[in-house]
Amino acid sequence: MYDEGVVIRKPNKNDISALAELIYRFYAFNEEFDSSWAIKPNAKDIAMSLAEKYIENQRYNMFIAVYENSIVGYIRSEIEENSMLINNQVEIIKELYVKPQIRRAGIASLLIQKLNEEILKKGIKYIAVEFPVQNWIALDLYKKLGFRPYSAIYIKEV
């Protein structure tokens, strides 16, 4: 329903601090779902430098959603390579966050769709997503979008 007002684009230098805020929020949120994701006390500063790094370096794949002149969501993905496989490249969504007041309006889907279009052009056949297992909100979203379970990462303290 927000289709008309929302612009999905690549972030630029002017978007750094707004993007930093969203990156911080993504991690603060996921901290709730796994103790190993506990964030540093100076996470907000780190988010700022991450935002700069992501915007400057083309290697990082990012899109932001803009509505009424403010950034309301973002998505970041990375390519995973495995030369043994026919499908030697998978695009993995590492971060996806939409602001609370604009959730359930299809923004996450729009971000993923834009990503889909781009990686299709690169000839990549698969898109994946990674998130803490307890994050039932992410689980619901991705199931609804047709993702299926793919790989398992188990963790333990040494």
Added chain:
Amino acid sequence: MENLSEAESATIEWYKLSVELHKYYSGKMETIPKVPIRRLKDFAIWYTPGVAEASRLISKNTDLAFDLTSRWNTIAIVSDGTRVLGLGNIGPEGAYPVMEGKALIFKYLGGVDAIALVHRAKDPNRFLQLLEDIEPSFGGINLEDIESPKCFYILDEARKKLKIPVWHDDQQGTATIILAALINALKTVNKSIKGSRILIMGAGAANTAFYRLLKNVKPDLENIVVLEKKGILHPEMPDIDKLMISNRYQYQMAIETKGGGLQPNSPIEKAFENADVVIAASSPGPGTIKKEWISKMNKDAIVFALANPIPEIWPWEAKEANAKIVATGRSDFPNQVNNSLVFPAIFRGVLDVRAKTITDEMAIAAAYEIAKFAEEKGLNENYIVPTMEEWEIYPRVAAAVAIKAIEQGHARKAITYKEELDRARKIISQTREKISLLWDRGYIPQPIKDYKV
């Protein structure tokens, strides 16, 4: 009672008297038969062999239980003791006297048979399972004194799963009477719900439920500010995402009200600025609400200071700060916002039509009936809701709720407003007469100690 320590020491006197009399009477309720027992042979009717036929019929059609047993008029008052009055998590045994007191009020004001059911199933899913498992014994469930936010989950799920009314009085009863009082308070100062700016202070059980009811009658949610200890609930508040996990209901309020249009992290004073109404159901005072904050409200300010046992601000202080209408939860001040006007009557109505549930619309119908009743008597700043002694209110509310239940298709039995009014009056007055009889004949002994009337 204009003096701080006078009010507090009066409360302590109540505590002392109450403990002595609880001990003297060894509890407040007992079970008494309502069928003839003329000779032992009558047991062949009420017990074996006669009762086997009643059992057989019910086993073929379980709804017959409502006709052949007292299930139709019996409810369970269920608590795990995790948030009892202002005492907090004192456990089931500690909750028992409160539940028994509630049963007393249900019977005396609504003619409803209620049993205190305190239990150890604190885990929300075990609690729910307990309710599902005991459903066959009761015509309704009254949840009481359960900690938030799990109480919202339990109420919502139980309402979906059970085919008898489930009601959490701390939530819905309080919300209903607040709404009734608010309707009349606004009428008294010539304002209306739509367009007025309402500050909801404290987002616990009562105010979360009140917000839910308010949404049905107030479309302009941006004129609602919800204030919690952590600050104004706002989509841009810090840790809003954590709130989504820890208290989904407060999260919803933050998103829907958008912080009442205020900036995130606004100080408390800002929340009071230009407010027409403050509904406070938060930490007991005094001093939880400061006089300066009330002075920032709009002219003809309405202040509901509902914390128990000490309101967030004393009524005289609020009036000194230019509040026009003040309400509290206490009987020693005017405008007592008291659930007891609601729950006995709502259950009377729903039990009489064997309703399957109590909807928000039925609660709103009750609120409007209560408001109407007081309006008929004549509203003024010290009379915005009926007092508990205005006996006629209970049958009126029972009838209004019964009709709404039928209208919404939740009733198993049909009845007209007038029929329910008469029936409720009869049940309630007969209950009172029976109690009077026991008192007059000395079966309820005189108390060994008493208060000044």
